[in-house]
Amino acid sequence: MEALMAISSLPELGPAQLLPRLGVAASFPFNRFGLELTYLGRNAVWRAARMLGLEGGEVIIPAYHHGVEISALLHAGARLRFARVDRAGRLDVEHVRACVGPRTRAIYVIHYAGFPQPLDALAEIAREYGAFLIEDCALSLFSRDGARPLGSQGDAAIFCFYKTLPVPHGGGLLMRTAAAAGLAPLAAPPSLPALSHMAGSMLVASERRFPSMGKWVRTMAKAVTHRVREQARHEDVPVGTQEFDPAVVQLGMSPIATRLLGFTDVEQVVRRRRANWLLLHERIGRPEQATWSSLPPGVCPLFYALEVDDKDHALHLLWSRGIQAVDFWRVGHPSVPRGQFPEVEALRQRVVELPCHQDLGPEELERVARVAREALEA
Ligand SMILES: Cc1ncc(COP(=O)(O)O)c(C=O)c1O
Structure with a gap:
C-alpha cells in the first residue's frame, strides 16, 4: 500500500532551518559583497538589464527558457535573438557565435537544473565582441563547474532562492562591477x-x-x-507565475526570508541533492531517458529531468500516486519563431521534472523511481 503523504516538489521548512549557523563561513553567492536580494528572480533579470544599459541593444538568449526571464528583458527594453540548445540541454556555442553581431550587448546563459553551460567558450565570444555575459542561475543555486561556483563568472548573475530552499520568495542579483543606473532602491514586501x-x-x-x-x-x-x-x-504577491508584473519589480526580499537564507546548511543541501539524484538515476535505471545523464562534480541538481514519450500520461500517473512532478517548461515565450528549434520543442514535449530535493529520503525516492519506471513502460 502506497503511503498517502504527498511527495512535494519543493522542500518544506523544518526546525533545523530555524537555527542560526554559528561559526560557519557564508557560501557563494551569500559571501559576495553587493548581492542584491530581490523578491523574485525576474526582478533581478530586469534590474541586471537596466544596470547593464541593455535598452535598445541585442541580447543572445537560449531558445530553451522559462519565458518570464524573456518578458523581464523585453520589458527592460532589450531586443532578443534566440540561440540553439541541443537535445542534451547544451547551449550551442557555434550558433551563439553565428548570432553575435555589432548590435549585440549581452550573451545570456541559463544553467539548467544545476548543470553548467560551456562558460569559458561563451565568455570568450562575449569578450571578443565587447558584450556582457549574464549567467542565469535561477535553476542552479550552489552549483559549481568543478571548483567555480555558477554565477561567479558573469558580468551579472541571477539567482532564485525559493526553488532550492524553503523560503517563501526570493531572488538575487550579483553584479561584477557596481553599476549606477538610477534605479529606485528595493522596497520591502508585506x-x-x-x-x-x-x-x-x-x-x-x-x-x-x-x-x-x-x-x-x-x-x-x-x-x-x-x-x-x-x-x-x-x-x-504570488511567486512562480509565468507572467512578469512590472508593478512589483522594485520589491526586495522580506527581512524574515532573508534571515532564513543565513541559516542554510549549504553543504548539506548540496550533498543530499546529489545523493538523491544519483539514487533516482540508479533506481530508474534508464540513463538514456535523462536529459542530463551523469552528475559531474560540483553540480547541485535542482531536479531529475526524465524524458518520456507521453508527458501527459506520465504526469497524471505521477500526480495520481502523490508525487508532485512538474510539467517542466512545456511552452516557451511566444516570441520564439515556431519550428526553428526542433530540439528545444522536443525537450518541451518530453521533460518531466522529478523531485530530488534535500527533504526526501530513500523511501520516498524509491517511490518516485518506481512510478517513473512505470511511466516509462507505459
Ligand atoms: C531560467 C529562469 N530565469 C529566471 C526565472 C525567474 O525566477 P522567479 O520565478 O524567481 O521570478 C525563472 C523562473 O522559473 C527561470 O526558470
Whole structure:
C-alpha cells in the first residue's frame, strides 16, 4: 500500500532551518559583497538589464527558457535573438557565435537544473565582441563547474532562492562591477504573507514527520487562523507565475526570508541533492531517458529531468500516486519563431521534472523511481 503523504516538489521548512549557523563561513553567492536580494528572480533579470544599459541593444538568449526571464528583458527594453540548445540541454556555442553581431550587448546563459553551460567558450565570444555575459542561475543555486561556483563568472548573475530552499520568495542579483543606473532602491514586501507561508510550510513538515499528530495540529491551526490567512492571501504577491508584473519589480526580499537564507546548511543541501539524484538515476535505471545523464562534480541538481514519450500520461500517473512532478517548461515565450528549434520543442514535449530535493529520503525516492519506471513502460 502506497503511503498517502504527498511527495512535494519543493522542500518544506523544518526546525533545523530555524537555527542560526554559528561559526560557519557564508557560501557563494551569500559571501559576495553587493548581492542584491530581490523578491523574485525576474526582478533581478530586469534590474541586471537596466544596470547593464541593455535598452535598445541585442541580447543572445537560449531558445530553451522559462519565458518570464524573456518578458523581464523585453520589458527592460532589450531586443532578443534566440540561440540553439541541443537535445542534451547544451547551449550551442557555434550558433551563439553565428548570432553575435555589432548590435549585440549581452550573451545570456541559463544553467539548467544545476548543470553548467560551456562558460569559458561563451565568455570568450562575449569578450571578443565587447558584450556582457549574464549567467542565469535561477535553476542552479550552489552549483559549481568543478571548483567555480555558477554565477561567479558573469558580468551579472541571477539567482532564485525559493526553488532550492524553503523560503517563501526570493531572488538575487550579483553584479561584477557596481553599476549606477538610477534605479529606485528595493522596497520591502508585506511580511504577513511570508510569515503565513512559513507557518504553513512548517506545519506540512511536521505532518510529514509525525503524520497523525501533525495532521491534527494542522487542522486546528487552519481553523483558528482563518482570518489571518485571508488577510495574508489578500496582501500576497504570488511567486512562480509565468507572467512578469512590472508593478512589483522594485520589491526586495522580506527581512524574515532573508534571515532564513543565513541559516542554510549549504553543504548539506548540496550533498543530499546529489545523493538523491544519483539514487533516482540508479533506481530508474534508464540513463538514456535523462536529459542530463551523469552528475559531474560540483553540480547541485535542482531536479531529475526524465524524458518520456507521453508527458501527459506520465504526469497524471505521477500526480495520481502523490508525487508532485512538474510539467517542466512545456511552452516557451511566444516570441520564439515556431519550428526553428526542433530540439528545444522536443525537450518541451518530453521533460518531466522529478523531485530530488534535500527533504526526501530513500523511501520516498524509491517511490518516485518506481512510478517513473512505470511511466516509462507505459
Ligand atoms: C531560467 C529562469 N530565469 C529566471 C526565472 C525567474 O525566477 P522567479 O520565478 O524567481 O521570478 C525563472 C523562473 O522559473 C527561470 O526558470
